Amino acid sequence: MGAGPAGLETALTIALARPDVDVVVHDRADRLGGQLCTATASGTRPGWSRLLRYYERQLARAGVQLRLGSEVSDALGMPTVWAAGAVEEQAPAGRVTSTRFLTDRSLRPSRPVVVDDGFGWWPALSSVELAFDRGAEVVTLVTAAPSLGAAIPADARAQLLRRLRGRALDVLPLTEVVGSTPTGVTVRSNGSPGAREVHGDAVVQVGLRTALPAPDHADWAVGDCISPRRVAHAVAEGRELGRRLARTPD
Known part of the structure; x- marks a missing residue:
């Protein structure tokens, strides 16, 4: 259950190791990929698109059945791996989630404020890059992190900075949002006793992701449904579980 990276890797590993076993992938979404679909939305990380195409080809060759738009109850009665992932928490009133912003092409603010988690x-x-690609004049990034892209690898950060060169990006590091206003948000910098307003015509909120825990009828769980993690970790866990299940007697 779940066509994100953990579920897809688990299914593919089992199917390749055990061609005698029928493997079916269910997902309530109408396309496979899970968080990979969101990752490809900005258009600046083509590696994720290539990974999705890889899974599409390999799953078809391995004979894995894909049942998209399928609810959980459709899989009852079968040995089940739960890989339903996690969901982004709902944004406060007056803001949109980063997931919606990345996937909804109709959202084209000229001066958005992006609030990092x-x-x-x-x-x-x-979200910052996509806002510029959609014609934003100025983007303000509010982050509690010490710098722009503090958690991404150094090589990726260098590429990011090259892509952002010449863009009107205002980064507010070590800053948290403490409230909302009709035209933006109220923020406070680390160590500063006072708050100030940051104005924009849209506020994009990166929300914490909450795991969708496995139900009682699931036999195994893997990936973000245990705890949100990076794609590489989800793929590695999916492969390990797939290998373990492929060795399990019928």
Whole structure:
């Protein structure tokens, strides 16, 4: 259950090792990929698109059945691996989640404020880049992290800075949002006793992701449904579980 990276890797590993076993992948979404779909939305990280195409080809060759738009109850009665992932928490009133911003092409603010979750990871950075690609004049990034892209690898940060060169990006590090206003948010910098307003015509909120825990009828769980993690970790865990299940007697 779940067509994100953990579920896809688990399914593919089992199917390749045990061609005698029928493997079916269910997902309530209408396309496979899970968080990979969101990661590809900015258009600046083509490696994720290539990974999705890889899974599409290999799953078809291995004979894995894909049942998209399928609810959980459709898989009852079968040995089940739960890989339903995690969901981004709902944004406060007057803001949009980063997931919606990345996937909804109709959102084209000219002066957005992007509020990071403090991890300095790709959801906020992709939102910044996509805002510029959609014609934004100025983007303000509010982050509790010490710098722009604090958690991404050094080589990726260098590429990011090259892509952002010449863009009107205002980064507010070590800063947290303490309230909302009709035209933006109220922020306070680390160690500063006072708050100030940051204005924009849209506020994009990167929310914490909450795991979708496995139900009682699931036999195994893997990936973000245990705890949100990076794609590489989800893939590695999916492969390890797939290998273990492929060795399990029928």
